[in-house]
Amino acid sequence: MVGAGPEARPAAPEPWRDPDAEPYLRLRGVTRRFGEVTAVAGIDLDIYRGELFALLGGSGSGKTTLLRMLAGFERPDSGTITLDGEDLLAMPPYERPVNMMFQSYALFPHMTVAENIAYGLRREGLPRAEIAARVAEALELVQLVGLERRRPAALSGGQRQRVALARCLVKRPKLLLLDEPLGALDKSLREATQFELVNIQERTGTTFIMVTHDQEEAMTMASRIAVMAEGRLAQVGTPAEVYEYPASRFVAAFLGTANIFEGIVRRAEGPGALVESTALDALFRSDADSPKPVGGRVFVAVRPEKMRIEKVAEAGGNGPNRLDGTVRDIAYYGDFVMYVVALPDGSVVRVSRPTETRLTELPITWNDPVAVTWPDFATVLLAQ
Amino acid sequence: MSAPAAVASGRLVRLAVLVLPYAWLFLFFLLPFLIVAKIALSEPALGIPPYAPVLRWTEEKVLTLVLNLGNFALLAEDRFYLEAYLRSLRVAAVSALLCLLIGYPMAYAIARAPERRRHLLLVLVILPFWTSFLLRVMAWIGILQEQGVLNGLLLSLGLVREPLRLLYTEGAVYLGIVYCYLPFMVLPLYASLAKLDPVLLEAAADLGARPFRAFLTVTLPLSFPGIAAGVMLVFIPAVGEFVIPELLGGPSAQLVGRVLWVEFFQNRDWPMASALAVALLLLLVIPIALFQHLAAQRARR
Numbered sequence: 109m110v111g112a113g114p115e116a117r118p119a120a121p122e123p124w125r126d127p128d129a130e131p132y133l134r135l136r137g138v139t140r141r142f143g144e145v146t147a148v149a150g151i152d153l154d155i156y157r158g159e160l161f162a163l164l165g166g167s168g169s170g171k172t173t174l175l176r177m178l179a180g181f182e183r184p185d186s187g188t189i190t191l192d193g194e195d196l197l198a199m200p201p202y203e204r205p206v207n208m209m210f211q212s213y214a215l216f217p218h219m220t221v222a223e224n225i226a227y228g229l230r231r232e233g234l235p236r237a238e239i240a241a242r243v244a245e246a247l248e249l250v251q252l253v254g255l256e257r258r259r260p261a262a263l264s265g266g267q268r269q270r271v272a273l274a275r276c277l278v279k280r281p282k283l284l285l286l287d288e289p290l291g292a293l294d295k296s297l298r299e300a301t302q303f304e305l306v307n308i309q310e311r312t313g314t315t316f317i318m319v320t321h322d323q324e325e326a327m328t329m330a331s332r333i334a335v336m337a338e339g340r341l342a343q344v345g346t347p348a349e350v351y352e353y354p355a356s357r358f359v360a361a362f363l364g365t366a367n368i369f370e371g372i373v374r375r376a377e378g379p380g381a382l383v384e385s386t387a388l389d390a391l392f393r394s395d396a397d398s399p400k401p402v403g404g405r406v407f408v409a410v411r412p413e414k415m416r417i418e419k420v421a422e423a424g425g426n427g428p429n430r431l432d433g434t435v436r437d438i439a440y441y442g443d444f445v446m447y448v449v450a451l452p453d454g455s456v457v458r459v460s461r462p463t464e465t466r467l468t469e470l471p472i473t474w475n476d477p478v479a480v481t482w483p484d485f486a487t488v489l490l491a492q
Numbered sequence: 493m494s495a496p497a498a499v500a501s502g503r504l505v506r507l508a509v510l511v512l513p514y515a516w517l518f519l520f521f522l523l524p525f526l527i528v529a530k531i532a533l534s535e536p537a538l539g540i541p542p543y544a545p546v547l548r549w550t551e552e553k554v555l556t557l558v559l560n561l562g563n564f565a566l567l568a569e570d571r572f573y574l575e576a577y578l579r580s581l582r583v584a585a586v587s588a589l590l591c592l593l594i595g596y597p598m599a600y601a602i603a604r605a606p607e608r609r610r611h612l613l614l615v616l617v618i619l620p621f622w623t624s625f626l627l628r629v630m631a632w633i634g635i636l637q638e639q640g641v642l643n644g645l646l647l648s649l650g651l652v653r654e655p656l657r658l659l660y661t662e663g664a665v666y667l668g669i670v671y672c673y674l675p676f677m678v679l680p681l682y683a684s685l686a687k688l689d690p691v692l693l694e695a696a697a698d699l700g701a702r703p704f705r706a707f708l709t710v711t712l713p714l715s716f717p718g719i720a721a722g723v724m725l726v727f728i729p730a731v732g733e734f735v736i737p738e739l740l741g742g743p744s745a746q747l748v749g750r751v752l753w754v755e756f757f758q759n760r761d762w763p764m765a766s767a768l769a770v771a772l773l774l775l776l777v778i779p780i781a782l783f784q785h786l787a788a789q790r791a792r793r
Contacts, residue, residue, distance in 0.1 A: 179694075179698055180697075180698075181694055181697075200697075201694070201697040201698055202697045202698070202699075202700050202701055202702055203700075206698075207698055207699065208694075208695075208698050210691055210694070210695060212689070212691055214689070214691040214692050214694065214695035215695075216692060216695070216696075216710060217714070218713045218714055227696070227699050227701075227709070228699035228700050231699060231700035231701050231705065232700060275699065279699065279700070
């Protein structure tokens with residue numbers, strides 16, 4: 109499921125890999141406290157021009173507070189924020205070259221679609237003719253031509269979302285902030301809107317920062333993701349980096365599903381390392397270097413879709429990256445099957461297999477003794 | 493209960509729900525109005541009641557309808573009545589405007605106050621209702637009269653050399669009306685301002701509106717239903733207000749309420765008083781109905 113969205117785009121430049129690239133938005137030590145609670149704790153972040161950057165996190169992770177500081181509705185207690193070389197914190201919200209699409213859309217109920225979109229341009233004091241031309245252009249961009257005289261109450265959820273988007277884009281902001289842009293849409297509309305948002309972002313070249321709690325949304329749309337937890341950045345990277353090379357147990361478990369085991373580094377093996385779990389009486393081998401020295405305690409993360417599951421009788425000899433157990437649960441998702449395998453120590457491991465054939469009778473069933481195996485590259489070693 | 497009976501009783505309940513408000517309006521608004529209108533169209537007479545019946549038997553045993561339009565003709569002709577009407581409308585309009593100017597910031601502040609303090613502030617707005625209306629108006633006499641509290645204060649501060657004439661002026665009438673009717677303005681305004689989603693103001697700021705511009709383009713238009721309700725709740729009773737002008741106002745400027753009272757109790761001319769009342773009602777109801785009709789039409793478009 110993950111990765112099935114509009115991520116497939118022509119080889120995009122990746123300015124964050126270029127040490128000479130100048131970041132467009134620069135956050136340094138940004139901190140915001142609410143009484144005892146530190147909502148955002150000293151964030152340093154660089155975002156480049158033309159990115160679609162996702163702030164991903166659960167509720168209370170500080171992602172919305174961070175977005176509201178960029179819009180100007182919250183002031184950081186300390187830290188600096190610059191956009192295109194300008195100090196953003198020196199400007200009130202109504203002077204910032206930043207626009208926000210609110211989660212509830214916040215359309216003005218007493219104005220028509222066209223009046224809503226024109227609102228920001230009229231505040232700039234542009235001539236009437238130019239406002240009309242730019243409103244028409246924006247309506248075209250979000251495919252709302254013909255609805256300009258409707259009131260928001262007479263629009264569907266998807267149409268309201270487009271009005272909100274057009275109202276921001278028409279201002280030609282340097283930075284467009286999106287607060288849970290798809291949160292208020294129903295599931296069927298969400299996927300189409302994901303593609304459309306990414307298309308519009310690419311066509312206008314506007315830098316987007318979106319806040320979401322939905323990992324799938326972040327994975328499929330974003331150029332880079334910042335995973336947030338407790339007011340800090342747990343990891344920043346491309347969707348594939350964050351998914352395949354999580355920096356911590358938290359990130360591994362937050363994005364998708366991960367089986368996590370604890371072990372001790374026994375020795376380096378080739379370019380990688382061998383880790384032993386005494387609780388599971390098992391060895392894990394990775395082809396990447398361990399973050400801890402020999403003898404150190406590490407965590408091992410393995411994605412369910414990278415594992416194989418076989419009946420013990422059919423499995424080969426005993427080697428590393430193998431766990432034996434019994435099938436406790438089978439969840440049929442249609443496109444894949446998730447096996448929950450109970451291990452001798454009482455913990456479970458989740459293995460997913462695509463349903464490539466149309467077998468209605470699965471070869472492996474409840475209470476079967478099974479062997480779960482995976483290749484070395486699927487073993488991810490985590491320091492924390 | 494069998495199914496058809498249940499359906500029938502359900503229909504009955506629905507009918508009752510529809511009929512009740514109309515029955516109420518008929519019984520307590522239309523019927524009294526028709527009685528007053530009937531008295532307005534009759535001729536004054538000596539006796540109890542002090543007017544002649546509209547329908548009566550002539551000596552030839554013919555039922556005749558005798559309508560006296562003279563009262564309404566007099567209302568239109570005599571400048572005294574017309575001036576009283578216009579004065580009442582002006583006083584009510586100015587009072588409603590003053591209430592709006594004072595009430596709007598109050599309602600705004602209450603709606604923006606922290607949740608836990610809002611209830612206390614609302615109770616404070618309603619608090620004066622716990623004292624008799626008449627007593628509160630009387631209290632203003634004590635404050636405003638020549639040896640009153642306010643003059644005493646001004647004199648002792650040396651701001652004036654001799655007591656000001658505050659009581660029995662038009663200013664005192666405005667003061668009384670605004671003071672008494674302010675809660676009726678604040679409450680509907682508060683209701684509509686509290687409903688306003690603060691995110692809309694953030695959106696306005698985000699789109700480049702300075703705070704005052706955001707107020708003019710978002711808060712004000714969205715609070716219009718509250719403004720309309722508040723203005724009506726102050727304006728309508730203020731037009732016919734009798735007690736406040738009687739107690740605080742001067743003798744020269746007669747308002748409709750007082751004229752009505754004089755016709756009714758001093759001149760015992762019930763038909764004339766009724767004609768005044770009917771004219772006052774029509775003068776208020778027709779423009780309001782028209783306004784509502786237009787507003788409904790505009791909302792439908």
